Amino acid sequence: xxxxxxxxxxxxxxxxxxxxxxxxxxxxxxxxxxxxxxxxxxxxxxxxxxxxxxxxxxxxxxxxxxxxxxxxxxxxxxxxxxxxxxxxxxxxxxxxxxxxxxxxxxxxxxxxxxxxxxxxxxxxxxxxxxxxxxxxxxxxxxxxxxxxxxxxxxxxxxxxxxxxxxxxxxxxxxxxxxxxxxxxxxxxxxxxxxxxxxxxxxxxxxxxxxxxxxxxxxxxxxxxxxxxxxxxxxxxxxxxxxxxxxxxxxxxxxxxxxxxxxxxxxxxxxxxxxxxxxxxxxxxxxxxxxxxxxxxxxxxxxxxxxxxxxxxxxxxxxxxxxxxxxxxxxxxxxxxxxxxxxxxxxxxxxxxxxxxxxxxxxxxxxxxxxxxxxxxxxxxxxxxxxxxxxxxxxxxxxxxxxxxxxxxxxxxxxxxxxxxxxxxxx
Numbered sequence: 001x002x003x004x005x006x007x008x009x010x011x012x013x014x015x016x017x018x019x020x021x022x023x024x025x026x027x028x029x030x031x032x033x034x035x036x037x038x039x040x041x042x043x044x045x046x047x048x049x050x051x052x053x054x055x056x057x058x059x060x061x062x063x064x065x066x067x068x069x070x071x072x073x074x075x076x077x078x079x080x081x082x083x084x085x086x087x088x089x090x091x092x093x094x095x096x097x098x099x100x101x102x103x104x105x106x107x108x109x110x111x112x113x114x115x116x117x118x119x120x121x122x123x124x125x126x127x128x129x130x131x132x133x134x135x136x137x138x139x140x141x142x143x144x145x146x147x148x149x150x151x152x153x154x155x156x157x158x159x160x161x162x163x164x165x166x167x168x169x170x171x172x173x174x175x176x177x178x179x180x181x182x183x184x185x186x187x188x189x190x191x192x193x194x195x196x197x198x199x200x201x202x203x204x205x206x207x208x209x210x211x212x213x214x215x216x217x218x219x220x221x222x223x224x225x226x227x228x229x230x231x232x233x234x235x236x237x238x239x240x241x242x243x244x245x246x247x248x249x250x251x252x253x254x255x256x257x258x259x260x261x262x263x264x265x266x267x268x269x270x271x272x273x274x275x276x277x278x279x280x281x282x283x284x285x286x287x288x289x290x291x292x293x294x295x296x297x298x299x300x301x302x303x304x305x306x307x308x309x310x311x312x313x314x315x316x317x318x319x320x321x322x323x324x325x326x327x328x329x330x331x332x333x334x335x336x337x338x339x340x341x342x343x344x345x346x347x348x349x350x351x352x353x354x355x356x357x358x359x360x361x362x363x364x365x366x367x368x369x370x371x372x373x374x375x376x377x378x379x380x381x382x383x384x385x386x387x388x389x390x391x392x393x394x395x396x397x398x399x400x401x402x403x404x405x406x407x408x409x410x411x412x413x414x415x416x417x418x419x420x421x422x423x424x425x426x
Contacts, residue, residue: 005032006359006368013040013357014370019075026077036366037078039326039334040357041071049074049097049336053136058338064129065101066339066347068322070354070371076334078362098332101133101140102322103179104341108145112178115196126342133340134182134190139330140340142179144321146172146216147229148314176209177202232320234409236276236313238269241416243280244296244309247287248423255384257284262389268416270401272389274375275353276316281382282352290352292345298424305424306417315346319353323367327360 009032012025022040026033048055050072057065058072076095085093103111110126113119119127133140149172184205186197200208216222242264246257258281265272283290292315295308322337329335341347353371360367379386388394405412 003032005029009033010359010368010370011374013038013359014372014374016040017042017044019045022075022077023082026082033079035361035363036359037076037334037362038357038359039069039336040075040077041069041355042073042075043071045073045075048072049076051099051136051138053132054099054101054138054338057132062344062347064125064340064342064347066341066350068319068326068337068339068355070356074336095334096332097334097336098330099139099336099338100325100330101138101338101340102144102318102325103140103142104339104343104346105145105148106342107340108142108175108179110342111182112175115178115181129340129342134185134187137187142176142212143216143325144318144339145175146212147226147321150217150226150230151233173209173213176212177205180205180208180212229317229321229324231409233310233313233317234413235269235271235273235405236316237309238405238409238413238416239265239273239276240293240309240313240316241413241420242268243283243293245416245420245423247284247293248298248420254281254284254382258379258384262386266389266394266398267401268412270398270403270405272398275319275369278375278378279349279352281379281384285382290349292349295345302421305420309417315343315349318346318350319355319369323358323360323369324365326358327365327367 006029009025009029012028013022016022016025019042022038022042026038050058050067054065055072057063058067081093081095107126107129110122111130113121114127114130122130132138149168181198181200181202184198184200186199189195189197198205217226242261246260246264249260252260258277261277261280262272265277279290283293287294292312295312296305300308318339322339325337326335339350355369356371358367358369373381376386
């Protein structure tokens with residue numbers, strides 16, 4: 001159970017508009033802030049936490065670059081930083097920030113084509129984004145690409161030949177080599193001549209790709225890390241199946257659909273996903289508001305529906321993966337994640353739940369993101385009460401189902417997918 005002081009604190013942080021509001025709320029939370037950090041976006045704050053060139057890109061209409069937070073005016077708070085600020089008095093408290101731009105699978109393949117001069121296949125927006133990555137010397141990583149392709153390359157699919165699996169691993173590795181070469185492009189020479197000059201050889205790029213490949217897939221903690229990310233995606237698959245069951249089921253009011261989804265989360269998923277429930281409500285209210293889910297419809301083959309749900313589940317997982325990276329951090333005191341995607345539907349999805357801030361622990365994986373309107377207020381504004389789904393009985397039921405799903409999730413997904421197919425009459 002979440003400490004009531006943390007609940008009240010999150011509410012205060014979500015409503016804060018000034019530094020004084022944030023500090024006052026933090027102090028009122030007492031010892032519950034021990035070992036915790038919060039990052040909050042404040043519209044009236046005067047400092048941007050983003051690199052200037054990246055800030056300008058993110059604010060560009062229909063930019064391929066997506067920020068995790070709703071604004072660049074970020075205020076950071078934890079007990080150590082508060083103490084340092086107090087001791088510094090009138091002097092500024094200086095600390096280092098780190099950030100990274102995660103590339104999706106499409107952008108990893110675009111960069112491979114770029115490195116191999118297959119430029120005719122890249123549209124202007126993609127080419128411009130790649131050009132900007134080089135010119136601005138941004139930090140970026142391929143962790144999401146590696147996670148997204150874990151199942152495709154390492155989990156055997158029924159009926160798939162050994163040759164097909166080998167080909168997918170080879171493609172993944174070739175993309176990694178191209179990413180290492182891309183990272184080594186001599187920026188000054190590129191800007192002055194427009195040509196690609198690498199500061200490493202292809203053999204060196206292969207060695208670096210080997211290190212990345214083994215570090216993510218074959219390290220001591222690789223299985224634990226990848227299973228964590230994969231489990232997020234599997235839960236999103238189960239959630240999306242439930243959303244589709246309700247969407248294509250009997251015609252009922254939006255409130256009734258929401259009620260059924262809350263019951264589905266309690267009795268089938270075993271987890272309440274705050275962000276995704278808000279998005280589901282928007283989808284039930286107007287499906288054009290969540291275009292990414294419009295890909296699923298009646299009349300589509302069963303295997304294609306499952307493939308679409310699998311891919312959409314990865315898109316739904318993006319914020320969760322960004323949050324994990326934010327907590328794990330980088331070389332700075334705090335870490336800010338960004339995402340780069342050519343998929344307009346994915347970009348729209350990520351912008352549907354505007355993250356005002358996050359509170360997380362520095363020593364474990366506790367984290368809670370929040371926006372300016374908490375979910376209870378959001379649903380009450382739409383004439384739906386969520387209190388019945390947070391009683392002690394409901395919480396125990398979800399915990400019970402979650403424990404069951406840890407050992408039986410594939411079977412549960414298959415069972416619920418068959419229900420969806422029967423609703424779609426396939």
